[in-house]
Amino acid sequence: MSDLNPFAVAQKQLDQCAKILNLDPGVQAMLRLPSRELHVSIPVRMDDGSYKVFQGFRVQYNDAKGPTKGGIRFHPDETIDTVRALAAWMTWKCSLLDLPLGGGKGGVVCNPKEMSQAELERLSRAYVDKVWQIIGPENDVPAPDVYTNPQIMAWMVDEYSKLAGKNQFGVITGKPLALGGSAGRGDATARGGLYTVREAAKECGIDLSKATIAIQGYGNAGYYAAVLAKELFGSKIVAVSDSKGGIYSADGLDPEAVGKHKEKTSSVVNFPNTTAISNEEILEMEVDVLLPSALENVITEANASKMKAKIIAELANGPTTPEADEILHKNGVHVIPDFLCNAGGVTVSYFEMVQNFYMYYWDVEDVHERLNKKMTVAYHSVLDASKKYNINMRQAAYVVAVARVVEAMKLRGWV
Ligand code: GLU
Numbered sequence: 001m002s003d004l005n006p007f008a009v010a011q012k013q014l015d016q017c018a019k020i021l022n023l024d025p026g027v028q029a030m031l032r033l034p035s036r037e038l039h040v041s042i043p044v045r046m047d048d049g050s051y052k053v054f055q056g057f058r059v060q061y062n063d064a065k066g067p068t069k070g071g072i073r074f075h076p077d078e079t080i081d082t083v084r085a086l087a088a089w090m091t092w093k094c095s096l097l098d099l100p101l102g103g104g105k106g107g108v109v110c111n112p113k114e115m116s117q118a119e120l121e122r123l124s125r126a127y128v129d130k131v132w133q134i135i136g137p138e139n140d141v142p143a144p145d146v147y148t149n150p151q152i153m154a155w156m157v158d159e160y161s162k163l164a165g166k167n168q169f170g171v172i173t174g175k176p177l178a179l180g181g182s183a184g185r186g187d188a189t190a191r192g193g194l195y196t197v198r199e200a201a202k203e204c205g206i207d208l209s210k211a212t213i214a215i216q217g218y219g220n221a222g223y224y225a226a227v228l229a230k231e232l233f234g235s236k237i238v239a240v241s242d243s244k245g246g247i248y249s250a251d252g253l254d255p256e257a258v259g260k261h262k263e264k265t266s267s268v269v270n271f272p273n274t275t276a277i278s279n280e281e282i283l284e285m286e287v288d289v290l291l292p293s294a295l296e297n298v299i300t301e302a303n304a305s306k307m308k309a310k311i312i313a314e315l316a317n318g319p320t321t322p323e324a325d326e327i328l329h330k331n332g333v334h335v336i337p338d339f340l341c342n343a344g345g346v347t348v349s350y351f352e353m354v355q356n357f358y359m360y361y362w363d364v365e366d367v368h369e370r371l372n373k374k375m376t377v378a379y380h381s382v383l384d385a386s387k388k389y390n391i392n393m394r395q396a397a398y399v400v401a402v403a404r405v406v407e408a409m410k411l412r413g414w415v
Contacts, residue, residue, distance in 0.1 A: 004297045004321065006085035012322050014088070017398035020389060027406055027415050034084055036060045040130035042108065044123045047116050054123060056108040058131045060140055061087035064408040067138055068104030069094055069346060071145030071174070072127070074120075074152075078107040082296070086145070089317055090346065092401035093339035097378050099350045104140050106131070112147045113266075124152045128159040135160070137170030137356070143349050144174040146219065146295070150186075154179050170356035173349035182352035184367035185345075190224035190293075191368070192344015193315045194232055195375040196336045197289060200311050203383065204334050208233035212287040214309070216279060217294030218242040218258070218268050221315040221342065225291050226255035235289070239282050240268055243294070246282045247274035284308060292319035299324045307333060314338040320394075329392040337394035339401070340382055347374050 003009070011032050018028040037059040044052055057080055060068040070090035073083070083105045091103025108127055112120055134140060144153060153175045160171045169180030177183065184191070201208045213235050215222045222240065229235045236252035244267040247253070253274070261271045269276065283290065283303060290309035292298055296318035299307065304324035312328065313336045314320065320328070320335065328335055348371060355361050386396035409415050 004300070005081050006296045006318050007081035007088070009297075009318060009321055010085040010088040013394065013398060014402070016322070016395055017402050020391060020395060020399055021403060021406075023402075023406065024415070027409070030409070030415065031062070031402065031405070034059045034061045034087055035063065036134070037080070037084070038131055038134055039080070040127070042123065042126045042130055044119065044126055046119055054108050054110050056106070056127050056130060057083045058106040058134060058140070058142075059083045059087040059104055060134070061103040061105075062091045062405060063102035063139075064405050064412060064414065065095060065102050066100040067102060068140040069099075069101040069143070069349065070103055070105040071143045072106035072108070072148050072156075073145040074108050074110050074112045074123075074147040076109065076111040078109045083107040085296075086317055089339045091405060092398060093343045093346055094350075095401040095404045096340060096382070096397055097343045097347050097374055098404070099347065101141075101346075101350060104142075105145070106142055120152065121155050124155040125159040128156045129163070132160055132163050135171060137168060137353070141170070141349070141353060142172050143346070144220075149220075150174055150176040150181065170353055173352040174345075175352070180352070180356050182348055182355055182367060183362060183364035184371065185348045185352060186220075187224035187228060188348035188367075188371060189221045189315060189342050189345035190228055192347060192371055192375045193221070193225060193291070193313055193336070193341045194228050195344070195372050196341050196379045197229075197311060197313045198233070199376060199379045199383075200313070200334055200336055201289075204310055206288050206310060208235050211235045211289055212238045213289045213291065214239040214282050214285045214287045215291045215293055216241050216246070216282050216298065217292065217316060218262060219293070221345075222291065222293035223255070223259050223262075225293060225315060226253070226258070230255055238287060239277060239285055241277070241279050241282045242268050245269045246277040246279060247271050248277045248282075248285075249274045289313060292316045295319070297321060299328075301327060304328055305331065307331070310334060311336065314341045317342065325392060325394055335393050336379070337382075337397045340378055340393075340397050343378065344371055344375060347371055
């Protein structure tokens, strides 16, 4: 069985890329490790008056191209190695989209589903109290990730502003619109991913207006992907799932109605007139496009050969292991790799930073147009590299992204 530690996966992917680019071993060694990481213990008073100590992290992976950037995840299974991997992938993501940013990530080991809003607010503020000295609009800019949201970003920006003694909206992105957020940030990850699906469908000769789609995960990315795939392309969403299970309908689902059902019951499961399916089954369904939109390591050497989708668009970070990648490539599946496919979120986060610095805010049409351009250019740079070097799409994404980071490091005289 292969190593499913996400950071081991991220390092293995980088090592493959180093070989293709013929990287100097010293440069490769620098790129294999985070530049800085902070581990914190976060005491929080719970509603019953007791105190709990949560473990938290902030990892700044590489800032050669600019301030580090990347979300904060609240999750019971969070580990330092998950945060390291996600921070590495943020570095490659920002580089691939040609953003003037490096990569970072944060995390807290906690289960927000079992916490009250008041407890979540105290945890969010306490996390900022512990890491505020190393973040900032010009050095490291957090954002939402799994189980964090605009309200949490609002508490965090408020706490940081109090510590800094002035409003510092640019310290965090993914904020609510009323507090320096950007139009179009809410659905940006899904929308950006679908722009790359549109380009991939042209490449694969698939008519998206007749296509079937399955979506594993129904959080921010998965939900908006379902809504927008129907709205933008007229595709049929035949199956969706979340951590509790999945649903299937041959006639197609109404994504908004499923979203409302999930809001009420906390799951997509038991949505009327659907068949129950498992998270494993949804990945192996016969559809045109599969969108893994939840967590890491769901496509492995154990199930990759059973995948029947023509396009796999990775809205999640790290859903596919290197061994599974080889199998999918051999089987002719067109994979849109995570740090290309899900880069819409950080791209609009970058637009949010620009608007915060300018104190001038764009219309949603402007945001969509700029996002479309960025995602389309990035997709084609990866497709071109995959053809030029005869490598799979993930390796191609690495080649483009890593070469740019190395160029910046060379220009700065680091190597
Ligand atoms: N958490 C998102 C990601 O993994 C967004 C990061 C950001 O906006 O900085 O890309």
